[in-house]
Amino acid sequence: MVAEKVEEAFTDCDLVVLTTVAGEPHLHDPQLLAHNPVVLHLSLRDLAPEMILAARNFTDDVDHAVRERTSLHLTEERTGNRDFIDGTLADLLCERLRRDHGRPAIFSPFGLGVLDLAVGKWVHDRFP
Numbered sequence: 185m186v187a188e189k190v191e192e193a194f195t196d197c198d199l200v201v202l203t204t205v206a207g208e209p210h211l212h213d214p215q216l217l218a219h220n221p222v223v224l225h226l227s228l229r230d231l232a233p234e235m236i237l238a239a240r241n242f243t244d245d246v247d248h249a250v251r252e253r254t255s256l257h258l259t260e261e262r263t264g265n266r267d268f269i270d271g272t273l274a275d276l277l278c279e280r281l282r283r284d285h286g287r288p289a290i291f292s293p294f295g296l297g298v299l300d301l302a303v304g305k306w307v308h309d310r311f312p
Contacts, residue, residue, distance in 0.1 A: 195219060199308055201301070202230045209255055214238035217288035224304040225255065225292040233259040239288040240270045244303075249294040256292055273303065276311060283311050 194200055194216040201224045204210075209232035217223070217238050225231060228249070236259040243249040243256065246269055250256045260266055273293065275281040283289050291304060 191216060194221065197221060199224070201304070202227050204230055206230050208253070209233075209235075209258065211235060220286060220288045222283075222308055223288065223290045224301070224308075225290050226301065226304075228254040228256070228292055228294060231255040231290065233262045236290065237263075237268055239290045240284060241268055242271055242273055242276060242289065242291050243269065244273050244293040246272065249292050254292065254294070273307060276307060 190211065191213075195218075199222050202211075204227045206227055206229045208229060211230050212232040212234060214234050214237075217235060223231075223239070233255070236255055241256065246266065250260050250266060250269070256269065259268055271281045273291065276283065291307070293303065
């Protein structure tokens with residue numbers, strides 16, 4: 185039943201916000217991203233590396249977010265590099281990068297949750 189609700193939440197939404205207290209990844213199926221949603225991964229440990237690798241990835245501070253067994257850190261450990269990180273929120277906001285709407289986008293900010301939500305909403309509204 186829980187798996188069905190997770191699938192429904194992902195597939196019915198263009199924007200998915202993950203705010204759990206998960207200590208390790210519990211979402212593993214890259215097919216959840218097949219419809220190219222924007223995922224605000226505020227809790228940082230929900231997504232398995234295979235999901236991270238199936239999307240474009242952005243964070244506020246790469247060095248800060250790729251540590252402490254976050255999903256990004258686990259992906260770095262699996263791949264041996266950080267090439268899966270496409271850029272930062274600043275890159276998007278300053279238009280050094282553009283979001284590819286043909287691929288899912290995962291934003292993994294490491295910081296104050298309510299601020300992350302506000303910035304995430306602003307980015308979502310500005311770069312649909």
